Amino acid sequence: xxxxxxxxxxxxxxxxxxxxxxxxxxxxxxxxxxxxxxxxxxxxxxxxxxxxxxxxxxxxxxxxxxxxxxxxxxxxxxxxxxxxxxxxxxxxxxxxxxxxxxxxxxxxxxxxxxxxxxxxxxxxxxxxxxxxxxxxxxxxxxxxxxxxxxxxxxxxxxxxxxxxxxxxxxxxxxxxxxxxxxxxxxxxxxxxxxxxxxxxxxxxxxxxxxxxxxxxxxxxxxxxxxxxxxxxxxxxxxxxxxxxxxxxxxxxxxxxxxxxxxxxxxxxxxxxxxxxxxxxxxxxxxxxxxxxxxxxxxxxxxxxxxxxxxxxxxxxxxxxxxxxxxxxxxxxxxxxxxxxxxxxxxxxxxxxxxxxxxxxxxxxxxxxxxxxxxxxxxxxxxxxxxxxxxxxxxxxxxxxxxxxxxxxxxxxxxxxxxxxxxxxxxxxxxxxxxxxxxxxxxxxxxxxxxxxxxxxxxxxxxxxxxxxxxxxxxxxxxxxxxxxxxxxxxxxxxxxxxxxxxxxxxxxxxxxxxxxxxxxxxxxxxxxxxxxxxxxxxxxxxxxxxxxxxxxxxxxxxxxxxxxxxxxxxxxxxxxxxxxxxxxxxxxxxxxxxxxxxxxxxxxxxxxxxxxxxxxxxxxxxxxxxxxxxxxxxxxxxxxxxxxxxxxxxxxxxxxxxxxxxxxxxxxxxxxxxxxxxxxxxxxxxxxxxxxxxxxxxxxxxxxxxxxxxxxxxxxxxxxxxxxxxxxxx
Numbered sequence: 001x002x003x004x005x006x007x008x009x010x011x012x013x014x015x016x017x018x019x020x021x022x023x024x025x026x027x028x029x030x031x032x033x034x035x036x037x038x039x040x041x042x043x044x045x046x047x048x049x050x051x052x053x054x055x056x057x058x059x060x061x062x063x064x065x066x067x068x069x070x071x072x073x074x075x076x077x078x079x080x081x082x083x084x085x086x087x088x089x090x091x092x093x094x095x096x097x098x099x100x101x102x103x104x105x106x107x108x109x110x111x112x113x114x115x116x117x118x119x120x121x122x123x124x125x126x127x128x129x130x131x132x133x134x135x136x137x138x139x140x141x142x143x144x145x146x147x148x149x150x151x152x153x154x155x156x157x158x159x160x161x162x163x164x165x166x167x168x169x170x171x172x173x174x175x176x177x178x179x180x181x182x183x184x185x186x187x188x189x190x191x192x193x194x195x196x197x198x199x200x201x202x203x204x205x206x207x208x209x210x211x212x213x214x215x216x217x218x219x220x221x222x223x224x225x226x227x228x229x230x231x232x233x234x235x236x237x238x239x240x241x242x243x244x245x246x247x248x249x250x251x252x253x254x255x256x257x258x259x260x261x262x263x264x265x266x267x268x269x270x271x272x273x274x275x276x277x278x279x280x281x282x283x284x285x286x287x288x289x290x291x292x293x294x295x296x297x298x299x300x301x302x303x304x305x306x307x308x309x310x311x312x313x314x315x316x317x318x319x320x321x322x323x324x325x326x327x328x329x330x331x332x333x334x335x336x337x338x339x340x341x342x343x344x345x346x347x348x349x350x351x352x353x354x355x356x357x358x359x360x361x362x363x364x365x366x367x368x369x370x371x372x373x374x375x376x377x378x379x380x381x382x383x384x385x386x387x388x389x390x391x392x393x394x395x396x397x398x399x400x401x402x403x404x405x406x407x408x409x410x411x412x413x414x415x416x417x418x419x420x421x422x423x424x425x426x427x428x429x430x431x432x433x434x435x436x437x438x439x440x441x442x443x444x445x446x447x448x449x450x451x452x453x454x455x456x457x458x459x460x461x462x463x464x465x466x467x468x469x470x471x472x473x474x475x476x477x478x479x480x481x482x483x484x485x486x487x488x489x490x491x492x493x494x495x496x497x498x499x500x501x502x503x504x505x506x507x508x509x510x511x512x513x514x515x516x517x518x519x520x521x522x523x524x525x526x527x528x529x530x531x532x533x534x535x536x537x538x539x540x541x542x543x544x545x546x547x548x549x550x551x552x553x554x555x556x557x558x559x560x561x562x563x564x565x566x567x568x569x570x571x572x573x574x575x576x577x578x579x580x581x582x583x584x585x586x587x588x589x590x591x592x593x594x595x596x597x598x599x600x601x602x603x604x605x606x607x608x609x610x611x612x613x614x615x616x617x618x619x620x621x622x623x624x625x626x627x628x629x630x631x632x633x634x635x636x637x638x639x640x641x642x643x644x645x646x647x648x649x650x651x652x653x654x655x656x657x658x659x660x661x662x663x664x665x666x667x668x669x670x671x672x673x674x675x676x677x678x679x680x681x682x683x684x685x686x687x688x689x690x691x692x693x694x695x696x697x698x699x700x701x702x703x704x705x706x707x708x709x710x711x712x713x714x715x716x717x718x719x720x721x722x723x724x725x726x727x728x729x730x
Contacts, residue, residue, distance in 0.1 A: 001084045002230065004043070005075045005100065006109075007091035008035035011215070032219050034089035040223045070094050080104040085230050089222070090114050091215065105130040107229060109222045112139035118172045133172075133179045134225055136212050137189075140181065144168040150205040150318075152311045153187065153295045154262050157198050160189060161252040164196075180225060185210040185217055185240055188225075189249070192234065198263075199236050199244040203296050205314060209241050245293050260485065262307035264294045269487040272633040273626075279494035279526050284515050287495055300350035301499065306492060309347075312474040317351055319472050320436060324357065324391060329434060330421035333414075333469055335399075337441040337450060338476030341534025344440045345395055347476060352393050358436070359390040365410050366398040366442060374413060378423040378432055385433025392435040398442030400450065408453075408461035414439075415462060418469035439470075447473045478534045484637075490526050493538070497525060500539050505547050516552040524576035528568050529636070537567035575642055575725065579632060582723060587624035588613045590719050597711070623673060630669050631662065631716060635727070638662070645726045652717055652727045663709040664698045670709075671695055 011032055014025045031039050038044075070093055077100075080086060084104035090096070092111040099108060099117050108131060110117065118133055137156070141147055145168040147159040160181070163169040173179050173191075181189045184207040187200035201209065212218040224239035237244045247263045255261055262269075268278050268290070281289055287303070296305045297313055304310060316334060323332040336344045345362070352358040361384070363377045377394075384392045396414075403409025414437075417423050421432050444450035451458070451467060458464070479496055481489040501508055501515055508516050531537035544559040555577060564570040579586075591613050613621070635642070638658045654662070674695060682691030694705055701709075720726055 001081065002038075002041070002043070003075060003080060003084060003086045003104075004034040004038045004089075005086060006034045006073050006088040007093050008033035008089070009091055009093070030216060032215050033091045034087055036219045037087055037089060037223045037226060040220070041227070072096070073098075073100055075100050075102060077102045085226075087226060089219075099131070105132065107132045107134060107226055109134045109218075110139070112136070112142040115139050115143050115172055118176070130178070131176060132229065133176055134182070134222060135172075135179070136182045136184070137206070138184070138212065140169055140172065143172065150207055151314055152205075152307055153198065153200045154307050155311060156183065156206060157189065157247075157249055158252075158255075158258045158261060161196070161249060161255075162258070165252045180236075182212060182218075182221065184208075184212055185221065186242070187244065188236060188240070190234075190236060196249040198247045198249055199240075200247070200295065201240070201242045202245050202291060202294060203298065204242070205297075260307075262488075264305050264307065264488050264491065267294055268491065272487065273630060275488060275490050276523070276526060276633070279490045280519075280522055282491065282494040283498045283501075283517070283522060283526075286498065286513060290491070299347070299354040301503075302347050302350035303495060303499075304492070305495070306477050306488070308475065309477055313347060313351065315472055316348070316474055317355070320351065320355060323434075323436065324355070329431075331394075331418060331432060331435045331437045332471055333418045333437045333439065335439040335441065335447065335450075335470050335473040336476065337444055337446045337473065339445050339478050339480060339534045340442075341531070341536030342476040342478030343535045344474075344476050345397070345438075346535075347474065348393070348395070348438050357390055358393040359384055360393050360395070362395045362397065364397040365403070366401040368403075371413065375423065375425055378417065378430070379425065381435050382430065382432050385435055392433075393438065394435055395438045395440055397440045399439040400441050400443050406461070407457055408463060411466040412462040415465055415469065418466075446475045479538055480530050480534065493526055496535055496538060500542055504539070504542055505553075507547065507549065507551060508553055510551075518552065518554045520577040521553055521555055521558065524573050527576055527633075528573045529641075530568070532567050540567055571643060572641070575644065579642065579725075583625055583629055586628050586719055586723065587621070589722055590628060590715060591616065591620075591624045593715055593718065594712075619677060623670075626673065627666070627669070627712065628716075628719075631666070631713065634662065634665060639730045641728050641730045642720065642725055643728060645721065645724050649726055649728070654713065654717075655729075659710060659713055662713045663706065666709045666712050667694075667698050667701065667706075 009032055011030045013028045013030075015028045016023065016025050018024070030036075073088060073096060075086060080102040082103050084102075086100070086102050086104055086106040088099070088106055088108045088110075090108075090110045092113055096114045096117060098120070099106070108118075110133060115135060118131075118135075137145075137147060137149070137160070140160075140163070141149070145160075145163045147163055147169075148155050150156075160169060164173065173181075176191075177194070178192050179190075183189070183200070186204045186206050186209045187198065190197045190199065210217050212221070221239060225236065228234055228236055228239060237246060247266060250261070252258070268275050278290060287305075290305060294305050295307070295310060296303060297310045299313065299317070302313075304313065319332060319334065336348060338344045349360060352360065361377070361381060363374075365374075368374060381392045381394055384390070396410075399410055399414075400408055401410065403413075417432055418437065422429050423432055424430070441450060444453075451463070453463070477486075477489070477492060479489065479493045498515065501517075502513075510516060525538070525541070533540075541559065541564065544563050545553065545557050547553060547557060550557060558564065561570040561574070564573060595611070616624075632642070638661075640658075671694075674690075674692060677690070679690040679692050679695060681693070681695040682689075683693055685692050694701065698706070717727060
């Protein structure tokens with residue numbers, strides 16, 4: 001049974017309309033609060049329970065008429081059974097002093113002012129009562145929780161985990177095993193059965209779809225949540241205006257690096273082969289699959305799923321929006337860093353295009369030879385600012401280059417323009433006016449690299465003074481890995497590659513927008529170690545390939561090796577193509593080597609896997625192919641490369657610690673593969689029933705079984721030797 005208590009109101013607005021030239025108004029009333037939820041669930045509202053909310057003369061706040069009384073939140077506990085639900089709704093009409101206690105389950109939809117009630121609520125009998133708070137993250141923030149908003153879903157989630165660990169959220173929510181925290185109309189965090197789960201709208205930030213200050217929206221959202229709770233279905237993916245993606249959150253104390261945790265890594269970054277397969281789908285079929293499951297942001301032709309880039313771009317967008325609206329006469333200064341060709345100016349230009357109202361200027365300081373040239377640039381900016389038609393967006397490329405032989409020589413010339421909005425012209429001070437300055441690094445690949453230069457040199461060049469005048473900065477990740485921990489750079493490559501092909505080689509797309517590209521080329525493009533000049537190199541590889549009139553990008557259409565070598569390691573790139581094309585043959589050779597070794601040890605061995613390749617079941621063939629690919633992909637983590645065999649090369653041998661880790665990884669891979677195929681542990685092997693005694697952790701394997709995994713890794717050296725390739729430590 002359902003009981004509706006708390007605040008309920010009839011909210012009265014006035015709608016204006018024109019009737020034959022006569023301006024008229026009519027009263028429009030809406031039932032909100034507990035009775036509003038009851039009405040949405042098919043229960044007629046009790047007029048006696050309603051107070052009147054009347055719109056103020058300002059039109060944005062509501063109040064209760066002076067002659068109406070406000071009742072406390074009460075219910076006769078005898079009327080509530082242990083299986084009943086009590087729906088308590090807070091409209092923030094007045095401060096409250098306590099929550100009613102019942103023997104049923106209370107779903108308390110509370111506003112910020114009354115969250116203190118959760119600190120003091122103590123069920124008389126925890127076995128028979130349950131209180132489920134449904135509150136907003138804004139409510140926690142108002143009460144002092146240090147939780148960011150609309151920067152990224154990961155940032156908000158991690159801030160909440162931290163605050164729940166030892167902050168305001170802990171004081172308010174920690175005693176409740178089941179609670180829901182709303183992230184405006186775009187997401188929510190649910191704790192249930194000791195698990196915290198984030199539900200989020202992938203393409204939006206908190207607040208994009210509406211604010212819960214809109215009481216009708218909040219009433220509708222709470223209604224959908226309550227329906228899921230009372231039906232015990234607990235499917236919260238459809239309770240907000242948009243379909244939500246789901247991510248189970250880690251325990252805060254188990255996070256090694258909270259600042260780098262990302263949903264993209266959780267979903268796709270744990271297994272390199274899975275990343276590659278996902279990346280292939282993105283290039284061929286488009287980003288829809290990944291964009292429906294991980295956070296993303298899009299500004300014009302710019303789209304990213306990388307957490308660090310999302311946070312940086314949104315911070316810059318917020319700065320530019322605020323500056324466009326305020327009256328600050330000084331320029332807004334931001335800096336952009338990244339590897340050459342990473343697209344430093346592209347992202348900012350796409351943001352400006354999306355926001356509108358900007359006029360773009362670009363100056364490359366490394367090509368300036370005198371201060372007079374900078375004065376001329378400031379004059380052009382001032383003229384555009386005085387016109388006032390559009391806000392100047394000014395790129396100072398390679399601002400960190402030398403000037404007159406002095407490292408970072410340009411920095412001190414920008415201190416006055418950044419701080420006071422003035423520059424010197426013929427010895428006289430001139431106002432620049434309103435503008436957005438974008439300083440794009442040429443020698444520093446990240447903000448950290450910029451500020452961590454030789455400190456004596458940096459201070460002499462006025463680096464700290466320059467940094468203090470910046471309002472924000474952006475690090476562009478680009479298509480190359482930024483660190484050993486960066487596993488999802490392949491996803492960034494895939495999105496960039498599809499974007500470049502759709503813009504520059506449209507003939508490769510079919511009617512379903514599917515890109516026709518040879519699997520071997522695609523694999524090499526996604527996995528080659530480094531693009532020497534970032535995004536620019538990937539773009540040049542496409543433009544240098546003779547694709548005009550071609551419907552499919554085959555390996556015969558690649559540029560010459562000398563051309564390729566400008567932008568990638570051509571030998572390594574071509575070996576990627578060779579390796580992928582030969583995976584099946586490599587797997588066949590590997591299996592024959594395994595079979596010979598096994599039969600040599602036990603000549604009469606009669607197992608399904610010990611037979612010639614042609615007679616091998618499809619399950620075992622796939623296993624052999626996956627085994628080879630798995631380890632080839634993992635070699636990069638151990639700084640192991642693959643190259644054409646040279647007569648001068650010595651014999652390769654794995655380092656002992658690497659060999660052990662690779663053997664353990666092989667066993668883990670094999671276990672996952674078998675379990676996915678329906679196999680289970682059993683003391684005696686049974687192929688028909690899919691029972692295997694080796695489905696145990698590495699530590700529980702016999703030395704004989706461990707050696708088999710070691711042999712798999714060592715055999716790879718011989719395997720590559722047979723096809724004219726060799727392994728080497730980079």
